[in-house]
Amino acid sequence: MSIDEMFIKDITARFESCKKLGDKTFDQLGEKDFFFCPSTESNSIAVIVQHMSGNMLSRFTNFLTEDGEKPWRNRDSEFEQTITTKAEILDTWNRGWDCLFNTLSNIEPAQLLNVVTIRSESLTAYDALLRQLAHYAYHVGQIVFIGRMARNSSWVSLSIPKGQSQQYNEGMKYNVQ
Numbered sequence: 001m002s003i004d005e006m007f008i009k010d011i012t013a014r015f016e017s018c019k020k021l022g023d024k025t026f027d028q029l030g031e032k033d034f035f036f037c038p039s040t041e042s043n044s045i046a047v048i049v050q051h052m053s054g055n056m057l058s059r060f061t062n063f064l065t066e067d068g069e070k071p072w073r074n075r076d077s078e079f080e081q082t083i084t085t086k087a088e089i090l091d092t093w094n095r096g097w098d099c100l101f102n103t104l105s106n107i108e109p110a111q112l113l114n115v116v117t118i119r120s121e122s123l124t125a126y127d128a129l130l131r132q133l134a135h136y137a138y139h140v141g142q143i144v145f146i147g148r149m150a151r152n153s154s155w156v157s158l159s160i161p162k163g164q165s166q167q168y169n170e171g172m173k174y175n176v177q
Contacts, residue, residue, distance in 0.1 A: 053096030
């Protein structure tokens with residue numbers, strides 16, 4: 001496998017990991033939790049999902065041939081609460097990720113060096129992918145944090161629970177193949 005093929009495989013796995021953290025958070029949330037705002041200057045999970053999906057659809061529609069900031073995108077409206085149910089949120093979330101993963105599955109290794117644009121800024125395709133990975137990881141971190149605040153004591157850790165690092169590390173010693 002070439003380094004370019006490995007990059008596509010690995011970045012796809014990293015995007016899948018980000019999505020999975022969001023999915024696992026959503027599994028713990030009740031309907032009202034998606035609309036919880038920690039402060040007047042904060043975004044709810046619903047708004048963050050609207051923004052992420054809008055960004056994904058814009059960036060990954062015709063990724064290699066059009067500027068990633070599409071003329072049809074209205075970024076400001078992504079920060080206004082327009083979706084009102086958990087079902088709409090999940091549909092919006094999955095629509096964005098489906099666009100991203102469809103694009104990734106169709107990128108050829110040699111295309112990673114193609115120049116793409118985002119808001120008229122020229123980037124190699126692989127750098128644009130890294131940029132988007134960082135952006136989505138940032139927002140998924142916000143989603144997890146807000147979900148944890150909304151659920152409070154009923155939150156189930158998505159990683160190693162507090163006070164259990166040693167136990168986890170001991171268990172890992174026996175899982176190495």
